[in-house]
Amino acid sequence: MLRACLRGANATARVRPPHSSLPTAVIATGLLTVSGGVGGTILYAKWDHKFRAAVEKNVPYSDRLLGLALGPAPQDVGLPVKNQVKSPSAAEPLKERPVEEVAARLAQQDQEEQDILASSLEESLASSAKATLQAIGAQEAALQAITQHTHKLKEAMEAEEKSAQWKDLEAALADRTCSVNDAGTALLKANEALGALRSVIDDSKGLKIAAVHPLVLAAEENLHNMIVDLDKVVTKVQSAESEAKIVSQYSELVNEAKQQFQREVSSLTPEIQANWKGLTGKLSADDLNALIAHAHRRIDQLNRELAEQRVREQIHIDAALEQQKLEDQKALEKAVNTSLQHVKEDARLEQERKLAELREVMEAEMRTQLRRQAAAHTDHVQDVLKVQEQELRAEADQVLSSKMLEQETRYRQLNQEQLDNFTLDMNTAYARLKGMEEAIDSHVVAEEEARRAHQLWLSVEALNYTLKTADADVPTVPLKSAAEAVRDSCHDNDFAMALASALPEESLHRGVYSEASLRARFNSLRSLARRVALIDESHNSLYQYFLSYLQAALLFEDKQEAPPTQLSREDLDPFKLLSYASYCLEHGDLELAAKLVNQLRGEARRVVEDWLTEARLTLETRQVVSLLSAYANAVGLGTTQAP
Amino acid sequence: MTAGNMAEEHGRKWDRCLADTVLKTATGLGVGIVFSVLLFKRRTWPLAFGSGLGVGMGYTNCQHDFRSPYLIHGRVVKDQ
Numbered sequence: 001m002l003r004a005c006l007r008g009a010n011a012t013a014r015v016r017p018p019h020s021s022l023p024t025a026v027i028a029t030g031l032l033t034v035s036g037g038v039g040g041t042i043l044y045a046k047w048d049h050k051f052r053a054a055v056e057k058n059v060p061y062s063d064r065l066l067g068l069a070l071g072p073a074p075q076d077v078g079l080p081v082k083n084q085v086k087s088p089s090a091a092e093p094l095k096e097r098p099v100e101e102v103a104a105r106l107a108q109q110d111q112e113e114q115d116i117l118a119s120s121l122e123e124s125l126a127s128s129a130k131a132t133l134q135a136i137g138a139q140e141a142a143l144q145a146i147t148q149h150t151h152k153l154k155e156a157m158e159a160e161e162k163s164a165q166w167k168d169l170e171a172a173l174a175d176r177t178c179s180v181n182d183a184g185t186a187l188l189k190a191n192e193a194l195g196a197l198r199s200v201i202d203d204s205k206g207l208k209i210a211a212v213h214p215l216v217l218a219a220e221e222n223l224h225n226m227i228v229d230l231d232k233v234v235t236k237v238q239s240a241e242s243e244a245k246i247v248s249q250y251s252e253l254v255n256e257a258k259q260q261f262q263r264e265v266s267s268l269t270p271e272i273q274a275n276w277k278g279l280t281g282k283l284s285a286d287d288l289n290a291l292i293a294h295a296h297r298r299i300d301q302l303n304r305e306l307a308e309q310r311v312r313e314q315i316h317i318d319a320a321l322e323q324q325k326l327e328d329q330k331a332l333e334k335a336v337n338t339s340l341q342h343v344k345e346d347a348r349l350e351q352e353r354k355l356a357e358l359r360e361v362m363e364a365e366m367r368t369q370l371r372r373q374a375a376a377h378t379d380h381v382q383d384v385l386k387v388q389e390q391e392l393r394a395e396a397d398q399v400l401s402s403k404m405l406e407q408e409t410r411y412r413q414l415n416q417e418q419l420d421n422f423t424l425d426m427n428t429a430y431a432r433l434k435g436m437e438e439a440i441d442s443h444v445v446a447e448e449e450a451r452r453a454h455q456l457w458l459s460v461e462a463l464n465y466t467l468k469t470a471d472a473d474v475p476t477v478p479l480k481s482a483a484e485a486v487r488d489s490c491h492d493n494d495f496a497m498a499l500a501s502a503l504p505e506e507s508l509h510r511g512v513y514s515e516a517s518l519r520a521r522f523n524s525l526r527s528l529a530r531r532v533a534l535i536d537e538s539h540n541s542l543y544q545y546f547l548s549y550l551q552a553a554l555l556f557e558d559k560q561e562a563p564p565t566q567l568s569r570e571d572l573d574p575f576k577l578l579s580y581a582s583y584c585l586e587h588g589d590l591e592l593a594a595k596l597v598n599q600l601r602g603e604a605r606r607v608v609e610d611w612l613t614e615a616r617l618t619l620e621t622r623q624v625v626s627l628l629s630a631y632a633n634a635v636g637l638g639t640t641q642a643p
Numbered sequence: 644m645t646a647g648n649m650a651e652e653h654g655r656k657w658d659r660c661l662a663d664t665v666l667k668t669a670t671g672l673g674v675g676i677v678f679s680v681l682l683f684k685r686r687t688w689p690l691a692f693g694s695g696l697g698v699g700m701g702y703t704n705c706q707h708d709f710r711s712p713y714l715i716h717g718r719v720v721k722d723q
Binding site: 524525528532535536537540541542545606607608609610611 | 649650653702705706709
């Protein structure tokens with residue numbers, strides 16, 4: 001079942017056309033993933049600033065990319081007040097300022113700013129208040145004037161024409177216009193002042209000094225109240241003005257009617273003067289009839305107009321109502337707008353007040369938290385300071401101890417040097433003393449040595465003499481005693497002792513033969529050696545003996561022949577050797593003779609063996625004795641002091 | 644060795660040698676005579692033989708005596 005499924009899957013896989021563009025698919029997927037990753041990172045960085053900061057910190061050149069994509073990273077707005085405060089203080093040389101001074105300075109600066117601001121606010125408030133009051137006063141005056149004027153106008157309308165009233169009216173009108181103008185200018189001024197105040201408030205709001213806020217708030221409220229009052233007064237003035245307009249319109253209409261009537265009357269009765277007073281005195285019956293007829297006609301006309309008017313009343317009323325409605329609506333709108341604005345303003349002020357309260361509360365809370373934090377910070381700082389103090393103390397101790405050590409070592413060094421110098425001096429003095437003592441001792445010793453050397457020399461001479469006591473064929477006396485004497489006289493001299501003990505035993509016990517005896521013996525030995533010259537280990541039969549005898553008989557050699565400095569093969573012939581040896585003996589060179597005789601081989605050698613031994617003995621003894629005498633001479637020379 | 648011992652020894656050897664030879668020859672001659680007379684009917688050959696024998700013995704003895712310093716006497720050392 002599974003296999004069938006797999007087969008089916010494979011078939012379907014195979015059925016699908018093979019993707020020749022697999023690499024492109026891979027590339028596309030990769031690009032998509034990368035772009036998705038980058039885009040996601042940018043979006044998240046836009047939303048989370050910490051992430052953005054982390055990315056910028058860790059990934060190089062990402063800050064550029066993110067800046068391009070999102071704009072510069074938002075920085076924390078530090079207290080600009082503090083910056084402002086710090087910049088003047090940083091201009092001075094940097095030194096540690098106590099906290100209180102800084103706080104005092106900051107408070108002072110705040111206070112200054114506050115004062116400045118407050119003063120500016122107050123000034124502007126005062127000026128605006130003055131202006132507003134002025135404006136209000138002017139408006140009220142204008143209102144008064146308008147009402148007065150209106151009243152006067154009404155009176156003038158209702159009452160009969162009186163020139164005084166007209167004059168009053170005109171005066172009132174003039175007054176009204178004047179006061180209206182004044183009011184207008186005052187209003188403008190007030191608006192200006194209010195605008196300035198508003199700008200000042202906005203500036204102070206922009207500075208964000210907390211302490212000034214209630215002042216600002218109060219100023220704002222005052223501003224608002226002033227605006228409200230001003231508006232009220234302005235509306236009053238406007239209403240009064242509208243009333244006055246109505247009244248003036250009415251008065252105008254009345255005037256117009258009057259003038260019309262007068263025109264009609266004048267047209268009817270041109271000769272009558274315009275003066276009403278004159279008219280009443282000079283009116284004739286015709287005129288009166290004409291006037292009455294006119295009046296009747298007028299009355300008819302007016303009745304007709306009235307009827308018309310009554311007919312059109314509704315329409316007019318409707319139209320008027322409409323107009324009134326429109327005007328009312330406009331006025332309502334305006335009033336609504338103004339009241340809305342006022343309400344808005346109120347609400348805003350309320351909000352600001354609430355905000356200020358809240359801020360106060362928050363500030364208080366923040367202050368307590370900050371106080372708490374400050375307390376924690378001081379604790380921490382205290383701890384850190386303690387630790388630092390300890391560290392610094394340890395460091396200082398170390399430095400101190402090292403310096404102390406240095407000083408101590410130097411002191412000790414100096415001490416040591418002094419001691420060394422002193423010791424050196426002492427040593428030199430002692431050495432000199434010792435030297436002197438030694439010199440004296442050595443002098444004594446030298447004397448002793450000289451004596452002993454003399455002794456030695458004497459004993460050696462005695463030994464030498466004993467050597468000469470040999471006669472022919474009789475050895476010398478045994479050298480024992482003389483050797484003993486020599487040994488006695490050189491107890492402490494190893495060299496002499498060694499030499500003295502190097503004397504061969506035979507010479508000590510038996511003595512040595514003299515050279516002459518050896519020489520004599522040699523001569524007799526020589527013939528024997530000649531006779532057995534051919535005999536050696538391999539040739540030693542009697543026949544050889546015979547031959548050897550024959551050779552000796554037949555061979556002739558020199559009795560004595562000077563030996564060469566170097567012996568060659570031919571010189572090792574026994575006959576030659578014997579003649580060399582004889583020569584040497586004759587010339588007293590026992591040593592060389594013995595050496596030459598030593599070269600004999602075979603039977604001849606056996607025959608001369610004991611002669612050789614004797615010769616060696618004699619030579620040895622003589623050598624030792626000569627060494628001893630030389631040594632004694634040397635010692636004697638050495639110890640003898642020239643006078 | 645004492646003086647002249649070696650030189651004198653040579654002479655002594657010759658003395659011994661000659662004496663010994665003479666003695667042996669004479670003895671050989673005598674024995675030859677005896678034998679010739681007794682056993683070999685007075686022929687001359689036993690005399691020559693005897694004296695020859697004597698001379699030979701004496702010669703060999705003499706030679707041995709003269710060789711004696713040069714003879715090496717060895718001993719068989721058994722392997723351990």
